[in-house]
Amino acid sequence: MGANANATRLSIFPLTGAVLYPGLQLPLHIFEPRYRAMVSDSLARDRRIAMIQPQSPVEGAPLFRVGCVGRIADVEALEDGRYNIVLEGLSRFRIVRELDVTTPFRQVEAELIVDDMDEALSAVERASFEREARSFADAQGYAVDWDSVGRLDDMSLINGVSQIAPFDAAAKQALLEADTLAARCELLVQLMQFFGKHDGDDGGRVTLQ
Structure with missing residues (x-):
């Protein structure tokens, strides 16, 4: 439990108050141009988007270290360019470093966290x-x-x-x-x-x- 797996590059969606867990779903309405670009990029690649919380609501704020990467399980593309998507949680991750990128959305190098999905309570x-x-x-x-x-x-x-x-x-x-x-x-x-x-x-x- 909690052991780090392989490092991976992730496109991140920093959103205060929004968390995702492996095996659960999170519906999102995507309207900002940079995140519309992120969804388009994700759909053309591996359908992954990483949810993480910023440490403050300020633009470009530092990020918390742990988030959850999700896969776009359902998508509705609206005529004006907005999206309604449903993310399905795949794995928690821990940020190694934020990458210097030219994309309008932020990207990080992260280590996936391997959780025991069969763990049970007493x-x-x-x-x-x-x-x-x-x-x-x-x-x-x-x-x-x-x-x-x-x-x-x-x-x-x-x-x-x-x-x-x-x-x-x-x-x-x-x-x-x-x-x-x-x-x-x-x-x-x-x-x-x-x-x-x-x-x-x-x-x-x-x-x-």
Whole structure:
């Protein structure tokens, strides 16, 4: 778990608050010219686009070190040049260095991270998570189909919640960087406990910064 595989060149889409996990999907609406160019380039090559968060919303801001590369699984090309795409997560990656490129979109050299996709939680960890998730959902007024949740495997459940959780960029990044499923689950529980007690003075978002 967490061992680095081969180095690879990736075109990146820096987007605050948007994270992707292996095996999950992320729908995106692409409208900026540079990212329309990136999608066109990706479709002509290997269909890969790497999602990663910038450390600040400033143009050209430094990037966090860990992201997830996805494959364009579905694409709708609109008449005005925009795209609606669905990325399917392939692998987490760790940036080695940013490349000096002439393309309008940024590119990096990265090492792919080999995750154990068969990793599972203990019965105690799963029960503790579901208990905290129910409490969190009730406190936030979320409607959840718990029967469907109960049928999810551990990886889909923990990564799925991590991807859509209403936490800030730092919290989402910490979840993505967790080296094991158990560690990610433990952090999720801590964040839900913290967020559940939050009074909402800053808009109701968890802040780890």
